[in-house]
Amino acid sequence: MAWNDKRPLSPHLQHYKMPLTAYLSIAHRAAGIVNSAAIVMLVLLITSAAGSPSSYEFMAGIAGSWFGKLVLFGFTLTLYYHMANGIRHLFWDIGRGLDLEDAKKSGNVCLIAAGVLSLITWMVALAS
Amino acid sequence: MSNYRTPLSRVKGLGSAKEGTDHFWMQRLTAIALVPLVLWLAFSIASLPGMDYVSIREWLSQPFSAIVMILFMTAGFYHSRLGLQVVIEDYIGSHGPRTAAIIAVTFIAVALGITGVFSVLRIAFAS
Numbered sequence: 001m002a003w004n005d006k007r008p009l010s011p012h013l014q015h016y017k018m019p020l021t022a023y024l025s026i027a028h029r030a031a032g033i034v035n036s037a038a039i040v041m042l043v044l045l046i047t048s049a050a051g052s053p054s055s056y057e058f059m060a061g062i063a064g065s066w067f068g069k070l071v072l073f074g075f076t077l078t079l080y081y082h083m084a085n086g087i088r089h090l091f092w093d094i095g096r097g098l099d100l101e102d103a104k105k106s107g108n109v110c111l112i113a114a115g116v117l118s119l120i121t122w123m124v125a126l127a128s
Numbered sequence: 129m130s131n132y133r134t135p136l137s138r139v140k141g142l143g144s145a146k147e148g149t150d151h152f153w154m155q156r157l158t159a160i161a162l163v164p165l166v167l168w169l170a171f172s173i174a175s176l177p178g179m180d181y182v183s184i185r186e187w188l189s190q191p192f193s194a195i196v197m198i199l200f201m202t203a204g205f206y207h208s209r210l211g212l213q214v215v216i217e218d219y220i221g222s223h224g225p226r227t228a229a230i231i232a233v234t235f236i237a238v239a240l241g242i243t244g245v246f247s248v249l250r251i252a253f254a255s
Contacts, residue, residue, distance in 0.1 A: 050247035
């Protein structure tokens with residue numbers, strides 16, 4: 001069959017260069033999954049604090065190591081990104097910001113918000 | 129097969145059990161609740177004087193902190209359970225494993241949510 005019809009093709013994921021908005025969409029789901037792990041960690045930490053000091057010291061020792069802090073910084077990024085992009089979704093739900101240009105702009109806003117809020121949170125943490 | 133649904137029931141967008149929009153609605157409802165709760169959680173933990181045993185327990189023994197933490201855990205696990213359900217439905221094709229995964233995620237979310245709430249209450253009511 002000759003390939004001469006002009007209908008748009010569904011993007012082939014291995015060849016199609018995805019736009020930023022597509023990566024942001026995938027990142028929203030990925031961040032949501034990471035946040036599910038984060039809330040589990042939070043429960044483990046608080047449950048250990050509800051127990052003996054030694055059980056808490058064990059959990060806090062893991063969280064306070066350089067690797068633990070790196071993971072915690074990652075959690076602040078995914079939490080704030082998912083929060084900001086979730087607000088973007090809520091605006092879409094009421095029919096606002098659905099134009100391509102608006103979606104690109106709001107996507108950039110979410111990325112910047114995630115970075116800035118994470119940095120502010122860690123500056124507060126290191127200052128207090 | 130003929131369609132016995134009335135035009136009114138179709139246009140109202142409700143399923144036969146009238147819970148067709150429940151997942152969508154509860155996902156949005158918990159999302160709105162989680163915006164202030166996440167900000168509170170992150171900045172509360174960040175502004176703790178230390179991450180030691182005593183500081184954590186003093187923080188959660190204040191009634192306001194304990195109540196808001198319980199709200200966060202309830203909304204958080206609910207929202208997480210809804211989101212993970214969608215992920216499972218998208219990526220697990222066969223019916224049996226898919227249902228099993230949704231049941232497992234639901235049980236884990238409820239069990240950990242209750243554990244978290246219990247732990248906060250245990251700290252809050254410790255004399």
